[in-house]
Amino acid sequence: MEYIELAPALSARGCVRLPGSKSISNRTLLLAALAEGRTEIRDLLSSDDVDRMLEALAALGVQWSREAGSDHYIVDGVGGAFPVKSAKLFLGNAGTAFRPLTAALALSGGEYELSGVPRMHERPIGDLIDGLAQIGARIKYLGNGGFPPLAVHPGEIRPGGVVKIRGDVSSQFLTALLMALPLTGEETAIEVVGELISKPYIAITLALMERFGVRVKRDGWARFVIPGGARYCSPGRIFVEGDASSASYFLAAGAIGGGPVRVEGVGADSIQGDVRFAEALAQIGAQVEAGESWIEARAPEVGRLKAFDMDLNHIPDAAMTLAITALFADGPCRLTNIASWRVKETDRISAMATELRKVGAEVEEGADYLRIVPPVALRYAEIDTYDDHRMAMCFALISLGGKGVRINDPKCVNKTFPGFFDTFASVCSPVPVIAIDGPSASGKGTVAALVADALGYRYLDSGSIYRIVALAAMRAGIPLDAETDIARLAVTLPASFEHGRVLLGEDDVSDVIRGEECSVGASKVAALPAVRAALVTRQRNYRVGPGLVADGRDMGSVIFPDATVKIFLTATAEVRAERRYKQLIEKGLPANMDSLLRDLRERDARDSGRQVAPLQKTPDAVLLDTSGMSIGQAVDFVLDQVR
Numbered sequence: 001m002e003y004i005e006l007a008p009a010l011s012a013r014g015c016v017r018l019p020g021s022k023s024i025s026n027r028t029l030l031l032a033a034l035a036e037g038r039t040e041i042r043d044l045l046s047s048d049d050v051d052r053m054l055e056a057l058a059a060l061g062v063q064w065s066r067e068a069g070s071d072h073y074i075v076d077g078v079g080g081a082f083p084v085k086s087a088k089l090f091l092g093n094a095g096t097a098f099r100p101l102t103a104a105l106a107l108s109g110g111e112y113e114l115s116g117v118p119r120m121h122e123r124p125i126g127d128l129i130d131g132l133a134q135i136g137a138r139i140k141y142l143g144n145g146g147f148p149p150l151a152v153h154p155g156e157i158r159p160g161g162v163v164k165i166r167g168d169v170s171s172q173f174l175t176a177l178l179m180a181l182p183l184t185g186e187e188t189a190i191e192v193v194g195e196l197i198s199k200p201y202i203a204i205t206l207a208l209m210e211r212f213g214v215r216v217k218r219d220g221w222a223r224f225v226i227p228g229g230a231r232y233c234s235p236g237r238i239f240v241e242g243d244a245s246s247a248s249y250f251l252a253a254g255a256i257g258g259g260p261v262r263v264e265g266v267g268a269d270s271i272q273g274d275v276r277f278a279e280a281l282a283q284i285g286a287q288v289e290a291g292e293s294w295i296e297a298r299a300p301e302v303g304r305l306k307a308f309d310m311d312l313n314h315i316p317d318a319a320m321t322l323a324i325t326a327l328f329a330d331g332p333c334r335l336t337n338i339a340s341w342r343v344k345e346t347d348r349i350s351a352m353a354t355e356l357r358k359v360g361a362e363v364e365e366g367a368d369y370l371r372i373v374p375p376v377a378l379r380y381a382e383i384d385t386y387d388d389h390r391m392a393m394c395f396a397l398i399s400l401g402g403k404g405v406r407i408n409d410p411k412c413v414n415k416t417f418p419g420f421f422d423t424f425a426s427v428c429s430p431v432p433v434i435a436i437d438g439p440s441a442s443g444k445g446t447v448a449a450l451v452a453d454a455l456g457y458r459y460l461d462s463g464s465i466y467r468i469v470a471l472a473a474m475r476a477g478i479p480l481d482a483e484t485d486i487a488r489l490a491v492t493l494p495a496s497f498e499h500g501r502v503l504l505g506e507d508d509v510s511d512v513i514r515g516e517e518c519s520v521g522a523s524k525v526a527a528l529p530a531v532r533a534a535l536v537t538r539q540r541n542y543r544v545g546p547g548l549v550a551d552g553r554d555m556g557s558v559i560f561p562d563a564t565v566k567i568f569l570t571a572t573a574e575v576r577a578e579r580r581y582k583q584l585i586e587k588g589l590p591a592n593m594d595s596l597l598r599d600l601r602e603r604d605a606r607d608s609g610r611q612v613a614p615l616q617k618t619p620d621a622v623l624l625d626t627s628g629m630s631i632g633q634a635v636d637f638v639l640d641q642v643r
């Protein structure tokens, strides 16, 4: 399973140019295709769902082209029904392509098959098919009744009259009908049965149809009339707004992580309902400002974000971001009227509840609501994303809670926001890590501890963790080459570091782990890949604000590859031997220069030659040769690098 590790962040601040809106991109493409004339579409979203629509349009005989190196497209409209009368379309998991194309193809008088990924075949479409059947469309289910895949046959279309459609499962059914019905040329009324959900998405549909010359009359949200003789005409050039749902992750980052974080591409006058996410943030205490084409959010002036109980029917997608924001609120939160989550890319209510529990929240899940009790402190977790871009994107915000987070299958964000994680990282300030490595007796431990003290950072002596593992294994009678057993032991090892002492359970082992037996043992267990892997998360969890100094072999390469500063601290073997000699004499222990030097040279060779995590300076590490330096000078050198 592919994953991405997000480092814990101290704060979020910056400015983000949003990718184009998915809802607007796919609606605009379809309308441009059905319209008379050529449409130049600027800032179209590049994403999987939009690619599915573009492929489908090409297969249906619509000519389009992309301006090289840009997000600008030219679409030559076909001025009515699609010219290709027989096609098989694969539409992935793109609801915004599947539903409207089904309606438009039902009125195109051809033989078409529409299918998608398995999840698409679990997302209901029966209400739309029933609505289309009322005007004579002939659509058959190729799998389960009420669900894709579908076969569309030429129907005997009887335009005019009234089409009734349910509005309480997905607003995309109404969107699909609204966009397709002008193809009939007759006045047709649509009556919505049940309470219409996600009304702002219908507002987007109506606004775009109007840009293409078709003005729908409406009576509240219950009845819509498409005028007779309506035809889509190209508006010439059309700009796609930035994606307001995508904006939610960055605005929430500003509200949680201090801010300000500004998004560009949507503003106060946006046609997208999800801009109202900003209002929701303001209601819970965030400071929000907006201009014509930007919105900005920052943390509350005083205190934390406030607990909330909100009806979120009007912003179903951005509401997922509020579910994560709830973790940072000052009390239990309720998100209500979100039943549509159950038929989205995944069952989002259930997925959200499952993953929120992993980070320590207490979650109550209802048919159409979630109640979230924020934990006292978030836990590091490995988050599953259910092939749902929004699960991946909103859980990135967890990294602002002081612990890192692993997001599984991060590429699912390509559905609407390729590059999301880079953009997100660009506004986050990760907890700084100073990684210090070097050969034995180079003084790296002493320097690292002093640097940590000077900066007020935490200090991780990773060597001592391998030493404790070796000790625990020896005490449990596990042979030091029993890789699986030792790896298992390493995961649950009750090791802690308190006031400069090292504890194994209740037992103070600070001195015993420094002994010869543990040194030899540590170098054996440290050579076992499974043991190293088992200790990765434990070591990463030391990264907490305000910062960490981490000393050891793979700190800058494996554990903290994004470390702020990497130092390779060394000294000649002679100097190191001399230092060790002095230490031993000071402690009143026997010492011999020649044998110390020989031992060091042998150990250097073994360490740099070993297969697993060999001692090597990584290319991005700064070399610090302390042969002619005092400890104080070495510490100052590192502090200079940090500054």
Ligand code: DC
Pocket (backbone or CB within 6 Å): 440, 462, 463, 464, 466, 467, 519, 522, 523, 524, 526, 527, 551, 552, 553, 554, 555, 613
């Ligand atoms: O730094 P030290 O001498 O306390 O380390 C003990 C052993 O563990 C030594 O053989 C190097 C190894 N080690 C490692 O492989 N990776 C680390 N990050 C730290 C130590």
